[in-house]
Amino acid sequence: MIESKDKYFEVLNDIKKTLIVTRNRIVENANRDLVLMYYNIGLKLIENNKWGSSFIDTLAKDLKVEFPTLKGMSARNLRYMQKFATEFANDEFLQGVLAKLSWNHNQILLDKVKNKEIRKWYAKESLENGWSVSILIHQISSKLYERQALLENKTTNFDNTLPSPNNEQVKELLKNPYIFDFITADKDLKELDIERELTANITKLLLELGNGFAFVGRQYHLEIENEDYYIDLLFYNLKVRSYVVIELKTTEFKPEYTGKLNFYLNAVDKYIKGKNDNPTFGILLCKDKKRVTAELALKDINKPIGVSEYKILSEIPDYLENTLPSMEDIEKRLN
Numbered sequence: 001m002i003e004s005k006d007k008y009f010e011v012l013n014d015i016k017k018t019l020i021v022t023r024n025r026i027v028e029n030a031n032r033d034l035v036l037m038y039y040n041i042g043l044k045l046i047e048n049n050k051w052g053s054s055f056i057d058t059l060a061k062d063l064k065v066e067f068p069t070l071k072g073m074s075a076r077n078l079r080y081m082q083k084f085a086t087e088f089a090n091d092e093f094l095q096g097v098l099a100k101l102s103w104n105h106n107q108i109l110l111d112k113v114k115n116k117e118i119r120k121w122y123a124k125e126s127l128e129n130g131w132s133v134s135i136l137i138h139q140i141s142s143k144l145y146e147r148q149a150l151l152e153n154k155t156t157n158f159d160n161t162l163p164s165p166n167n168e169q170v171k172e173l174l175k176n177p178y179i180f181d182f183i184t185a186d187k188d189l190k191e192l193d194i195e196r197e198l199t200a201n202i203t204k205l206l207l208e209l210g211n212g213f214a215f216v217g218r219q220y221h222l223e224i225e226n227e228d229y230y231i232d233l234l235f236y237n238l239k240v241r242s243y244v245v246i247e248l249k250t251t252e253f254k255p256e257y258t259g260k261l262n263f264y265l266n267a268v269d270k271y272i273k274g275k276n277d278n279p280t281f282g283i284l285l286c287k288d289k290k291r292v293t294a295e296l297a298l299k300d301i302n303k304p305i306g307v308s309e310y311k312i313l314s315e316i317p318d319y320l321e322n323t324l325p326s327m328e329d330i331e332k333r334l335n
Contacts, residue, residue, distance in 0.1 A: 032099045035106065038072075039094060042085025045078060056082070072103075080107055087116060097123050104133045112140045121145055129211050143320065147175040148210070155291050156306040157298040162279060169240050170281055170304065173210055177309035177319065178285060180208065184313045191248045194312075195219070195232055212239030222267050231264050243268050243280040248310075252288035255297035258305060265303035279303070285310045 048055065060075035067073065084106060088094045097120070098106055105126055113119040122145065126136050154174050158167040182201045183194065198205045199218045206213050213235050220231040233246040245264050249257060261282045268280045281304035294307040311319050 028100070031102060034072075035099045035101070035103055036094075038077075038081045038103060039085050039088070039099075041078070042081035042083070043089070045082040046085055046089075049082070080110060083110055087119075093120055093123075097127055100127055102133070105131075105136060108133060108136055108140070112137070118145050121149055135207065141320075142179045142181070142316075144175070147177060147179070148172070154306060154308070155289055155294045155298070156304070157301055158281070158304050158306065161302060161304040162281070166240065166278055167304075170242070171306075173212075173237065173240070174283065174306045174308060175208075175210070176289070177311050178208060179311055179316060179319075180205075181311075181313045181316055189250060189312070191232070191250055194248055194250065198233065209235070212237045213244070214238060216243070222264075222271065224267060224271075229264070229267070231268075234268070240278055241276070242278040243273055245280060245282045247282065247284050249284065249286045251286065253284070253286045253290040253294050253297075253307060255293060257284055257286070258297045258301050258307075261305055262301050262303045265305070269303075281305065283308060 045056065056078050057075045060073060060078055063070070063073040087110065088098065101123060105123070109119045109123055113122055122136065122140060125131070125139070125144075131139065154171060154176055156171060156174065158171050161167075162170060180194075180198065182204045183189070183197045185193075185197075189197075195218055199215075202215055206215065214237070216234040216236055217231075218233055220234040222229040222231065231245055232248050235244040235246065236242070237244050245261065245268060247257065247261050247264070261284055265280050265282050273280055284305060284307045286307065286309060289307045289309045298305055298307070
């Protein structure tokens with residue numbers, strides 16, 4: 001006889017947790033074993049590649065006869081295994097990251113990212129952020145590496161306003177430009193129109209902002225000395241434990257924009273930030289960040305601010321076509 005309902009539900013919840021944890025571990029181990037099996041098959045194919053490409057075609061047919069219900073042994077997939085093993089032979093990264101991603105993730109990385117080190121960057125981001133295959137494809141096609149990882153492309157004063165290593169962590173969060181491909185209007189938009197579009201597509205916005213962002217409010221109200229002030233967008237980032245103020249401008253960067261954002265950052269630190277939170281930082285999004293002007297404007301600002309551009313759907317094709325990093329930029333980052 002059950003003594004109480006509370007005790008029963010306590011037992012039920014404990015068993016449910018055990019089942020979920022065990023099931024997840026079984027799935028994770030099965031995925032790891034599958035990826036490593038494909039890798040080992042790929043090594044055998046490399047050892048015998050002297051027989052030519054027809055060898056793989058013949059092998060696929062014979063494996064189909066021997067294992068008629070087994071999936072994944074097509075000639076196409078065998079060639080992926082060979083390429084996978086070629087790229088990551090004796091690489092510790094295989095065990096630490098790639099084996100934890102699905103085989104589909106690894107195929108996408110092989111197909112769409114040619115540089116091995118950049119491929120590793122996308123793999124780590126996929127694992128850390130739990131990207132699905134479709135999100136991974138989107139991030140690669142939107143040139144996330146070029147927008148986020150190439151630090152030379154970012155205009156901030158974080159080194160002077162944030163302690164180490166917090167300055168580098170916050171800098172890593174920034175992108176330039178931000179891609180708002182869910183804003184489809186091709187006409188000139190007002191700032192409030194863009195804010196409405198961003199918050200109406202909050203899931204897509206949070207994906208673009210990146211790891212750890214949580215939405216707090218739009219046109220967030222502050223009353224200071226009987227005056228009303230409204231922050232365009234207020235977020236909290238769980239990864240760096242900081243409030244984030246985002247101000248939108250539909251024009252090119254102007255020096256006076258930093259003064260207003262600096263005021264908002266001081267206000268959030270004074271009235272909202274908790275004692276265990278890190279300093280609030282700001283992101284100023286403009287149509288054109290005018291890098292030199294922005295760097296001069298940020299020079300003596302005492303609050304951490306990053307200036308970036310944003311692109312809506314109608315502007316993205318030109319960006320994707322014209323904004324490719326040089327090999328020198330990529331080598332600096334990888335080194």
